[in-house]
Amino acid sequence: MPTVQWFPGHMNSARRKLAETLAAIDVVIEVTDARLPEASSNPMIDELRRFRNRPCLKLLNKADLADPDATRAWMAFYNARPGVRAVAISARKPGEVARIPALARQLAPHRDDGVKPLRMILAGIPNVGKSTLMNALLKRRVAKVGDEPAVTKGQQTLDLGPGMTLTDTPGLMWPKIEHDADGFMLAASHAIGRNAVIDEEVAARLGDILLVRYPALLAARYRIDAAGLDGEALLEIIARHRGCVQKGGVLDLEKAANVFLTDYRSGVLGRISLETPESRENMLAAEMAASMTRMADATADEEIQE
Numbered sequence: 001m002p003t004v005q006w007f008p009g010h011m012n013s014a015r016r017k018l019a020e021t022l023a024a025i026d027v028v029i030e031v032t033d034a035r036l037p038e039a040s041s042n043p044m045i046d047e048l049r050r051f052r053n054r055p056c057l058k059l060l061n062k063a064d065l066a067d068p069d070a071t072r073a074w075m076a077f078y079n080a081r082p083g084v085r086a087v088a089i090s091a092r093k094p095g096e097v098a099r100i101p102a103l104a105r106q107l108a109p110h111r112d113d114g115v116k117p118l119r120m121i122l123a124g125i126p127n128v129g130k131s132t133l134m135n136a137l138l139k140r141r142v143a144k145v146g147d148e149p150a151v152t153k154g155q156q157t158l159d160l161g162p163g164m165t166l167t168d169t170p171g172l173m174w175p176k177i178e179h180d181a182d183g184f185m186l187a188a189s190h191a192i193g194r195n196a197v198i199d200e201e202v203a204a205r206l207g208d209i210l211l212v213r214y215p216a217l218l219a220a221r222y223r224i225d226a227a228g229l230d231g232e233a234l235l236e237i238i239a240r241h242r243g244c245v246q247k248g249g250v251l252d253l254e255k256a257a258n259v260f261l262t263d264y265r266s267g268v269l270g271r272i273s274l275e276t277p278e279s280r281e282n283m284l285a286a287e288m289a290a291s292m293t294r295m296a297d298a299t300a301d302e303e304i305q306e
Helices: 010-022 045-053 067-078 100-107 132-137 182-188 199-213 213-222 230-241 253-266 275-305
Strands: 027-033 056-061 082-087 118-125 156-161 162-170
Touching: 010 045, 010 118, 010 156, 027 100, 045 082, 056 067, 056 100, 067 082, 067 275, 082 100, 100 118, 118 132, 132 156, 132 162, 132 253, 182 199, 182 253, 199 213, 199 230, 213 230, 230 253
Parallel strands: 027 056, 027 118, 056 082, 118 162
Antiparallel strands: 156 162
């Protein structure tokens, strides 16, 4: 499968604007997708906020769609980092959203003097729920919400309450997705636009992950025996079961992929996390081993040629 890459030109200007704004910000509120917290964490945001020595309130949003055991593991993982406070929320639940200003204030106690306002910035990649969160925090619709990436186009700063301001930012990707697995997880979770990916490939990769981690959920949803299947075979079964068939009896795998991806994104399949701290560590280790093998092979080839 090809590598997934997506970095529209407007994101260069968004990055520059974020870097400028951080100079006058006290706390960075980073929104991630709780189903893939690390894959949906923009390394540029972390780099910029550490350069300015700003604390981060990391929100694992859509926690109601994620595997609670995996979310607890991610919370422990992030809360062990200096300058980071991780909280799992659903932006659609007002009670959980209402906690955020107080949590942010705890990270900037020097602003609790009643003189200068607590200045916060809301950042994250596309389609992780920032606009929904912004509207919930302000208790009115100020940000456009949609199920497509890059809905928010520019920064806006609003009063969040007495002594607090919040700057909303466009969803920001980074120039190169280093790990192929991250690209496919992001595409499956709709953080990357459909024009940058092929749905069948994304759905097949998602199927490979879920067949390993949640075979029982797939078996229950699609009434199948998941044993021995891979992602491509799963798509074929979904196509047959859901009547995704073209003229001549040819399976419509694109339609089946859309059915499968919609079931995952909406939570119909159940509470699912695509990665855990352990699975990510294993993925990185496997990539490192593969890289070392390629380097060793290249060195051997050079020696033979000499």
